[in-house]
Amino acid sequence: MTVAKNKAIDMLRKQKPVLMDELPEKAAEETPISLLLKAERKEHLQIALNLLPPKDRDIIIRRDLEEASYKNLAAEYGLSEDAVRQRYSRALKKLEQIIVSDEMLASVLCPEGYKVDDGNRQCGRKLKGLHDDS
Secondary structure (H helix, E strand, O other), rough: HHHHHHHHHHHHHHOOOOOOOOOOOOOOOHHHHHHHHHHHHHHHHHHHHHHHOHHHHHHHHHHHHHHOOOOEEEEEEEHHHHHHHHHHHHHHHHHHHHOOOOOHHHHHHOOOEEEEEEEEEOOOOOOOOOOOOO
């Protein structure tokens, strides 16, 4: 019985998985309230971005909203990819501090709320609105 079982397992391992041509998409029903919340998040994110220094705002917009690669940004700014990564990371930290320092912005853009850690406020998770359309 063990030999037959092992042969069956070997046959299953060798078979390629059958892929569906197209996965059924989850119905994305957008209600008027969800559309309003989405617009409100975008508006609040724009307010927060406008409070950043221009070079920080630019790198966030180019990287997150226009989906530019670090390589392309490095060439554009005349910096190394590591320098671009560091500038982007610092810009995101500044953006987060702007958001959590303002109760209204934090309530809209921090999906999990925010926490106070060593006197600094931080979003509970990633900032809502940067990487998603929700």
